[in-house]
Amino acid sequence: MRAAVLRDQKTGVRIEQVDLEKPREGEVRVQMVGAGACHSDYHRVSGHVEFGLVPYVLGHEGSGVVREVGSGVTTVEPGDHVILSLTAQCGRCRNCHAGRPNLCEWWVLGKGTLPGGRRPFTKDGVPLYADLATFAEETVVAESYLVKIRKDVPLAKACLIGCGVMTGVGAVLNRAKVETGSTVVVIGCGGVGMNVVQGAVLANAGKIIAVDKVKFKLDMAHSIGATHMIDASKEDPVKRVMEITDGGADYAFEVIGFPQTVRQAFDCIRPGGTCVMVGVPPKGGEVSVPGMPLFWDRTVMGTFYGAGRPRTDFPWMLDLYASGRLKLDELATKVRPIEEVNQAFDDMNKGVTVRTVFTFG
Ligand SMILES: [Zn+2]
Ligand SMILES: [Zn+2]
Structure with missing residues (x-):
């Protein structure tokens, strides 16, 4: 079975033939249909963040079909369509009980194993690290990471809900709770930033100001619903936001992942405004x-995974998609076979794609 494996941050990612053990109690084997290339995958390759576990099967945004369930699994069965959630949503810990499953304490993402420490992927008998391993033809995950979805939406596109849409739209609606008529700035219009724009549209924000250095992304943000576009390579975003908003925005979202741009977002907000750090x-x-x-009632807020409650949020997001109110097709600007994983990362770095979806045909 093919999987995209990172062995060394210098040599990058390679497609390898690997083996996958059967699902055990509480686990499910999923055949992947779509997997989105998220910047967080590349962060691991580039060293922007340090996870340090290699060899590692990449991928955390994905959708597929349940093929086999271990004993005790009750919420999915073979043939079900599912999106993988980043969070464990165990349903038993303090944060799950408090309605914040994005902060589930059973959390294992970043540890590279299934809950309990098992590593079901092997190569020549040697275990590989993996979290959700969506960049593989098949994966095995704990049942609680799966969200069963309606079967009448294209499964390959639905994968985008699993990270980019949940993170971006959720940051606006679940975490910041942007009110109707607010002015919203979005700094960084990649795969997640575009979904912050989309969330602002769903929140009925008044002015939605997209900031990026890439014209193609600004054009797309406009088509998604941004009302103003600022090319940060040509003008000072803070100065321009002040002009457009007459003194500062109500909300500014940083969706890149740099302290300097978080500061820029903070400088864009008015007294009483909120700066939200979405980027890693x-x-x-x-x-x-x-x-x-x-001191003047401004708020600086972090948000992880859009304060997502996957089993609640994924279904309504797909309902919005099915009725034309949430864009997914437009966001998947490129579809590639998983063999082209490195080309997809190159596209990401050149700014020529918003999201690449990998297929496994
Ligand atoms: Zn992601
Ligand atoms: Zn939990």
């Missing part, structure tokens, strides 16, 4: 803001 910060990165503006 670099290892060791510290965010700082000036004290006096913060």
Whole structure:
């Protein structure tokens, strides 16, 4: 079975033939249909964040069909269509009980194993690390990571809900709770940023100001619903936001992952406004803001996975898609076989794609 394996951050990712053990109690084997190339996958390759586990089967955004269930599995059965969730949603820990399954304490993403420590992928008998391993023809995950979905939406596109849409739309609706008529700035219009724009549209924000350095992304943000576009390679985003909003936005979302751009987002908001850090910060990165503006009722907010409640949120997001109110097809700007994983990362770095979806045919 083919899988995209990272063995060394210098040599990058290679497609390898690997073996996958059968699902055990509480586990499910899923045949992948679509997998999105997220910047967080590349962060691992580039070293922007340090997970340090190699050899590692990449991928955390994906959708597929259940092929086999282990004993005790009750919420899915073979043939079901599923999206993989980033979070364990165990349903038993404090955060799950508090309605915050994105912070589930059973969380194992980043540990590279199934809950309990098992590693079902092997190569020549040697275990490989993996979290969700969506960049493989098949994967085995704990049941609680799966969300069963309606069968009448294209499964390959539905994968985008699993990370990019949940993170971006969720940051706006679940975490920041943007009110109707608010002014919203989005700094960084990649796969997640485009979904922050989309979330702002769903929240009925008034002015939606997209900031990026790539014209193609600004054009797409406009087509998704941004009302103003700022090319940060040509003009000062903070100065321009102040002009457009007459003194600052209500919300500014940083969707890149740098302390400098979080600061820029903070500088875009008015007294009482909220700066939301959506991008993954670099290892060791510290965010700082000036004290006096913060004193004026401004808020700096982090958000992980759009405060997502996958079993609640994925179904309504797909309902919105099915009725034309949520865009997925437009976001999947490129479809490639998984063999072209490195080309997809190249596209991402050149800024010529918003999201590449891998297929496994
Ligand atoms: Zn992601
Ligand atoms: Zn939990």
